[in-house]
């Protein structure tokens with residue numbers, strides 16, 4: 553019996569942990585060929601081993617998405633090994649300690665923007681010619697409700713996730729007629745080890761966040777988000793392009 557993602561060559565960044573790890577395992581169980589990407593070697597090994605234990609086809613790559621040469625290698629090797637790319641999930645991301653403008657040092661601004669926004673720009677820019685050559689493809693970007701509102705994270709993260717949504721819509725607008733769909737998920741709180749990134753969270757940032765957390769309820773399991781992602785990369789969402797699917801347990805309806 554054919555599966556939802558049978559033989560779809562799928563790159564997932566940040567697939568060594570949390571949401572990306574669950575996406576990798578779920579997509580593999582639905583027949584996809586997975587390229588697992590993460591900067592932490594043990595995490596890559598863990599996800600690759602989990603997929604292999606279920607007889608999935610997988611290739612692990614330890615690389616740093618803040619390095620352009622690493623991204624080039626990712627795209628080149630994926631095509632060399634698996635012939636083409638069907639699906640690209642720009643999922644890797646880091647948090648920013650809920651730092652305000654005054655607390656955000658330039659170095660930290662660069663780091664967050666490089667991982668959360670510049671890396672998706674580079675991976676997509678390098679993958680899209682291959683997708684066009686292959687007659688189409690699907691891109692899924694992991695954004696956040698911090699990409700829609702101002703008080704859900706620190707400055708750098710908020711800017712990066714707003715940027716990722718603009719990026720999503722632009723790519724959808726320009727490449728939709730080439731058979732390429734590009735969508736984003738705007739996630740609320742998800743139970744992963746993403747943490748505060750920069751160390752101790754800013755008390756000022758946490759105070760701002762507190763104003764909005766009353767309506768948040770429980771955090772999501774990363775498996776729940778993986779199922780949302782599966783919908784957005786599969787044919788079930790074939791008419792959805794340039795959309796931002798909010799998965800936040802109703803956190804932002806109030």
Ligand SMILES: NC(=O)c1ccc[n+]([C@@H]2O[C@H](COP(=O)([O-])OP(=O)(O)OC[C@H]3O[C@@H](n4cnc5c(N)ncnc54)[C@H](O)[C@@H]3O)[C@@H](O)[C@H]2O)c1
Nearest residue numbers: 566569570571590591616617644645696739741742744746
């Ligand atoms: N957890 C949440 O509450 C939440 C909420 C909204 C959005 N998100 C977004 O979901 C995505 C996944 O986050 P998660 O919660 O699963 O976190 P996570 O920390 O569990 O997973 C992220 C992975 O990305 C990897 N990574 C970080 N920098 C990298 C780099 N330079 N090169 C390669 N890999 C790198 C990390 O090693 C990690 O394994 C992120 O984009 C995050 O911003 C998370």
